[in-house]
Amino acid sequence: MSDEHTVVIDNGTGYTKIGFAGEEAPRQIYRTVVESDVEGTAPVYPMQYGIINDWEAMEKVWNFGFKKYLGSSFNPSDHPVLIAETPLAPKLHREKITQAMFEGFETPGLFVANSCILSLYAAGRITGVVLDVGHATSKFVPIQEGFCLTHAVEKSNWGGQNVTLFLRKLLEQAQTQPINLDFEVINKIKEDLSFVDANYARTIETLRKQKTAAVGQQQQQQQQANGTNGTESSEQPEQQATPTSKKKSTASQSNAVEYFKNYTLPDGNIIQIGQVERLQCNEILFQPQLLHTSFKEIMPKELRPSYHTGGYQDELDELGIQQMAFDSIMKCELDIKKELTANIILSGGAATPTGFQKRVQLELENLSPSGFSVNIAPVGSAPNSKQVATWAGGAILGQLSSFNTMWIKKSEYNEFGPQIVNRRTY
Ligand SMILES: Nc1ncnc2c1ncn2[C@@H]1O[C@H](COP(=O)(O)OP(=O)(O)OP(=O)(O)O)[C@@H](O)[C@H]1O
Numbered sequence: 427m428s429d430e431h432t433v434v435i436d437n438g439t440g441y442t443k444i445g446f447a448g449e450e451a452p453r454q455i456y457r458t459v460v461e462s463d464v465e466g467t468a469p470v471y472p473m474q475y476g477i478i479n480d481w482e483a484m485e486k487v488w489n490f491g492f493k494k495y496l497g498s499s500f501n502p503s504d505h506p507v508l509i510a511e512t513p514l515a516p517k518l519h520r521e522k523i524t525q526a527m528f529e530g531f532e533t534p535g536l537f538v539a540n541s542c543i544l545s546l547y548a549a550g551r552i553t554g555v556v557l558d559v560g561h562a563t564s565k566f567v568p569i570q571e572g573f574c575l576t577h578a579v580e581k582s583n584w585g586g587q588n589v590t591l592f593l594r595k596l597l598e599q600a601q602t603q604p605i606n607l608d609f610e611v612i613n614k615i616k617e618d619l620s621f622v623d624a625n626y627a628r629t630i631e632t633l634r635k636q637k638t639a640a641v642g643q644q645q646q647q648q649q650q651a652n653g654t655n656g657t658e659s660s661e662q663p664e665q666q667a668t669p670t671s672k673k674k675s676t677a678s679q680s681n682a683v684e685y686f687k688n689y690t691l692p693d694g695n696i697i698q699i700g701q702v703e704r705l706q707c708n709e710i711l712f713q714p715q716l717l718h719t720s721f722k723e724i725m726p727k728e729l730r731p732s733y734h735t736g737g738y739q740d741e742l743d744e745l746g747i748q749q750m751a752f753d754s755i756m757k758c759e760l761d762i763k764k765e766l767t768a769n770i771i772l773s774g775g776a777a778t779p780t781g782f783q784k785r786v787q788l789e790l791e792n793l794s795p796s797g798f799s800v801n802i803a804p805v806g807s808a809p810n811s812k813q814v815a816t817w818a819g820g821a822i823l824g825q826l827s828s829f830n831t832m833w834i835k836k837s838e839y840n841e842f843g844p845q846i847v848n849r850r851t852y
């Protein structure tokens with residue numbers, strides 16, 4: 427086996443994390459996408475819901491990462507690769523990764539790891555339940571002594587991208603003029619400003635009142651500035667919620683300032699984002715039915731992916747992440763349930779917002795039988811530690827000397843072909 431540093435890749439649907447084993451952080455987190463050279467041609471996303479479905483594009487994404495982020499002298503044929511794969515992926519998926527790495531990149535060694543087991547390692551544990559809320563998927567994975575309890579894994583095609591799409595709808599609804607914000611721009615607004623509250627029902631009521639007051643105040647100021655005192659615009663306060671302005675905001679020292687947050691868009695325009703929208707967007711992770719009940723009319727098809735059919739569902743039957751986590755734990759043997767609730771690991775970028783961890787803690791405490799203690803183990807102290815948890819676990823595993831025996835070597839691949847990978851995963 428090569429002495430060269432092992433490359434660690436967390437192959438996320440939205441974001442690829444790449445770097446070297448033994449290092450603290452990935453060298454880079456970049457979009458899992460192939461941008462088109464031809465203007466007006468759509469970018470290609472090689473993965474859907476954790477699964478690679480365009481292998482040519484995926485190889486381009488890996489190649490891009492190797493060349494651009496691992497140093498000018500980096501040559502993939504010198505470095506073994508440890509790559510994370512979503513739990514419960516089909517065997518053929520793993521075999522194709524194996525083939526691509528050995529034949530496409532001539533890697534000298536490979537290990538394909540369950541992404542959630544790696545997140546557990548990042549928390550320094552070998553037993554626990556991982557709640558990974560990524561960009562396109564959420565996974566709930568109980569693990570005992572390093573082995574995934576497959577029968578109890580829960581998954582859904584629900585994650586950060588749904589939060590972003592929902593935020594887009596909320597902002598459009600709250601806007602005076604039509605806005606046409608790019609997905610990536612809204613995604614960034616979400617990352618910068620969204621939050622989660624432990625008591626959603628109570629807080630959203632308070633914020634709605636603040637919104638009405640702030641919007642009323644803005645309208646009054648607007649009318650004074652215009653020299654009018656008409657009442658017609660106050661009939662639709664919702665429509666006035668997040669005005670945009672060229673280069674400057676009109677909000678003054680008032681409730682409006684506290685309620686709205688000025689946000690500078692990449693083009694220099696300033697948009698005002700209200701607290702209701704900032705809170706509400708993440709709530710669909712906990713209460714997916716919010717979309718179905720309150721927002722049916724604004725719920726586009728792309729917000730309703732069906733995990734079961736791979737298409738779209740007419741009615742939303744997703745469960746909240748707290749319920750899926752609880753269901754997963756309850757499917758495990760009696761003697762391990764308590765140990766699992768005492769060792770919960772939050773992973774995935776969409777688990778990052780302020781308040782998220784506290785909310786999960788409270789929800790699971792409410793669901794758990796008495797006598798169960800709920801404890802969430804940290805995966806690191808960096809602001810993005812949840813998003814890079816899988817990668818970080820891979821970086822720990824990839825540098826263990828005992829791990830040398832687990833790699834698939836090039837010679838073994840040559841002898842047995844891609845199926846060899848099924849003997850070396852756990
Ligand atoms: N501070 C933040 N607040 C809210 N969301 C965030 C934050 N940071 C990252 N995210 C979101 O996390 C998601 C990306 O997470 P992650 O990289 O874990 O997903 P992935 O691995 O690409 O997807 P998957 O695991 O579903 O295949 C994106 O939707 C991103 O906007």
Ligand SMILES: [Mg+2]
Nearest residue numbers: 437438439560
């Ligand atoms: Mg992921």
